[in-house]
Amino acid sequence: DKVKQTHRTGYHFQPPKNWINDPNGPLYYKGLYHLFYQYNPKGAVWGNIVWAHSVSKDLINWESLEPAIYPSKWFDNYGCWSGSATILPNGEPVIFYTGIVDENNRQIQNYAVPANSSDPYLREWVKPDDNPIVYPDPSVNASAFRDPTTAWRVDGHWRILIGSKKRDRGIAYLYRSLDFKKWSKAKHPLHSVQGTGMWECPDFFPVSLSSEDGLDTSVGGSNVRHVLKVSLDLTRYEYYTIGTYDEKKDRYYPDEALVDGWAGLRYDYGNFYASKTFFDPSTNRRILWGWANESDSVQQDRNKGWAGIQLIPRRVWLDPSGKQLLQWPVAELEKLRSHNVQLRNQKLHQGYHVEVKGITAAQADVDVTFSFPSLDKAEPFDPKWAKLDALDVCAQKGSKAQGGLGPFGLLTLASEKLEEFTPVFFRVFKAADEHKVLLCSDARSSSLGVGLYKPPFAGFVDVDLTDKKLTLRSLIDHSVVESFGAGGRTVITSRVYPIIAVFDKAHLFVFNNGSETVTVETLNAWSMKVPVMNVPVKS
Numbered sequence: 001d002k003v004k005q006t007h008r009t010g011y012h013f014q015p016p017k018n019w020i021n022d023p024n025g026p027l028y029y030k031g032l033y034h035l036f037y038q039y040n041p042k043g044a045v046w047g048n049i050v051w052a053h054s055v056s057k058d059l060i061n062w063e064s065l066e067p068a069i070y071p072s073k074w075f076d077n078y079g080c081w082s083g084s085a086t087i088l089p090n091g092e093p094v095i096f097y098t099g100i101v102d103e104n105n106r107q108i109q110n111y112a113v114p115a116n117s118s119d120p121y122l123r124e125w126v127k128p129d130d131n132p133i134v135y136p137d138p139s140v141n142a143s144a145f146r147d148p149t150t151a152w153r154v155d156g157h158w159r160i161l162i163g164s165k166k167r168d169r170g171i172a173y174l175y176r177s178l179d180f181k182k183w184s185k186a187k188h189p190l191h192s193v194q195g196t197g198m199w200e201c202p203d204f205f206p207v208s209l210s211s212e213d214g215l216d217t218s219v220g221g222s223n224v225r226h227v228l229k230v231s232l233d234l235t236r237y238e239y240y241t242i243g244t245y246d247e248k249k250d251r252y253y254p255d256e257a258l259v260d261g262w263a264g265l266r267y268d269y270g271n272f273y274a275s276k277t278f279f280d281p282s283t284n285r286r287i288l289w290g291w292a293n294e295s296d297s298v299q300q301d302r303n304k305g306w307a308g309i310q311l312i313p314r315r316v317w318l319d320p321s322g323k324q325l326l327q328w329p330v331a332e333l334e335k336l337r338s339h340n341v342q343l344r345n346q347k348l349h350q351g352y353h354v355e356v357k358g359i360t361a362a363q364a365d366v367d368v369t370f371s372f373p374s375l376d377k378a379e380p381f382d383p384k385w386a387k388l389d390a391l392d393v394c395a396q397k398g399s400k401a402q403g404g405l406g407p408f409g410l411l412t413l414a415s416e417k418l419e420e421f422t423p424v425f426f427r428v429f430k431a432a433d434e435h436k437v438l439l440c441s442d443a444r445s446s447s448l449g450v451g452l453y454k455p456p457f458a459g460f461v462d463v464d465l466t467d468k469k470l471t472l473r474s475l476i477d478h479s480v481v482e483s484f485g486a487g488g489r490t491v492i493t494s495r496v497y498p499i500i501a502v503f504d505k506a507h508l509f510v511f512n513n514g515s516e517t518v519t520v521e522t523l524n525a526w527s528m529k530v531p532v533m534n535v536p537v538k539s
């Protein structure tokens with residue numbers, strides 16, 4: 001069934017078949033990472049949702065278990081939707097999740113605990129009879145009240161957030177508990193923003209001001225800032241702010257310099273949704289998981305027999321500027337690197353594209369540093385664009401339109417003669433008193449196939465250009481290209497479905513369509529191995 005499997009990923013997480021969406025309750029326990037995720041056991045479209053379950057020692061190789069949480073009680077009979085895990089002070093995990101109680105999708109919050117906490121696989125979960133823990137009170141919209149966060153504790157009181165909305169105001173409701181069982185609603189939500197619509201999958205966590213290490217969710221004090229991320233149901237993208245958590249008032253205040261709404265900072269300017277972080281105490285990292293849905297049609301998903309992938313887990317930390325987060329694929333991914341090829345001091349004059357030969361270009365990891373002699377040829381930044389999204393600028397100024405400093409970058413998943421390619425590239429512009437760096441991942445030329453969603457995606461990169469260098473890392477995997485610009489300052493994921501550029505017919509190039517000559521100082525590309533995936537844990 002080779003045709004159907006053309007676009008399956010080699011090293012990104014996927015179950016053998018069927019629909020998946022949000023990562024749920026990621027946690028580290030007794031030497032194992034646990035990934036739960038929304039899963040339809042019956043087909044390749046959304047529905048019949050359970051928490052599927054896989055475990056890993058390294059976040060890359062995965063063994064599978066039976067679903068951990070599935071409809072079985074009056075309080076979750078119509079579905080077990082997203083939620084989070086908390087590790088209690090005694091070391092034991094508790095899961096909070098949203099139960100669907102009727103066909104109108106009325107939502108309540110439940111908890112589950114391991115049947116046997118000495119089992120590192122946490123195979124079996126029980127839902128105690130004192131469930132649910134939180135009902136929607138009459139003031140909330142019961143069909144928009146879901147996705148409880150990991151709990152954190154201040155002064156002996158636990159807190160969780162629940163995503164919601166009131167008319168078109170997005171809301172993170174706050175609940176408190178002393179004993180982790182009886183939860184009561186705080187008078188004020190932690191935060192809310194007019195006009196943003198339903199807040200799905202809120203995530204709230206501290207980041208350190210002095211270190212790249214991650215922090216456990218309850219850590220507070222003067223050395224931390226807080227991050228609030230929400231997933232916006234209306235456009236299916238996420239934004240976050242960095243701000244101050246006032247523990248006394250139990251309110252969150254985003255930094256005023258940041259946009260708190262649709263045009264806010266994003267973990268990923270492409271296909272990335274319903275993400276969640278967790279603290280990994282074994283390595284002191286905070287790790288981010290996100291889901292990418294398909295960009296082909298529902299019919300194509302049915303034919304493939306699967307839909308949705310989990311992206312490579314990313315370490316997240318606060319940029320020293322304090323103005324944004326930085327992200328990088330977890331170091332364990334590098335274990336999958338096999339054959340390596342390099343380019344060094346490769347000059348790219350205007351119009352050049354140079355092939356990176358000798359790796360499996362459909363399943364690769366590429367890390368490149370570009371340098372340029374000056375910024376003089378940067379195109380003027382049209383003041384009109386200031387009102388536009390980066391995406392609109394990318395749509396106007398794609399990879400083919402000649403520029404000054406850029407476009408330069410990678411042509412990923414490219415056919416030999418470039419009938420198909422997904423360019424990931426920089427364009428540098430000169431605005432009134434600064435340079436603007438645009439990173440684009442443009443699916444418009446990715447496939448000759450029909451019925452596909454092939455958007456350009458883009459974000460600006462807030463990067464210092466004094467050393468006249470820009471770096472780019474792309475994780476290429478058959479139907480996904482995950483790109484990290486300037487050391488993880490701006491990240492973009494695209495889903496693409498080439499029909500020529502598949503398997504050994506896929507190629508990788510570096511290119512430059514700007515009048516300034518750009519040098520590939522160093523490029524490393526690796527063929528990526530296939531990890532262990534979906535091998536059932538032996539009972």
Ligand code: DQQ
Pocket residue numbers: 021022038049081082083098146147200201231273274
């Ligand atoms: N997916 C879940 C919900 C969540 C949404 C249902 C986000 O709990 O709000 O599958 O993708």
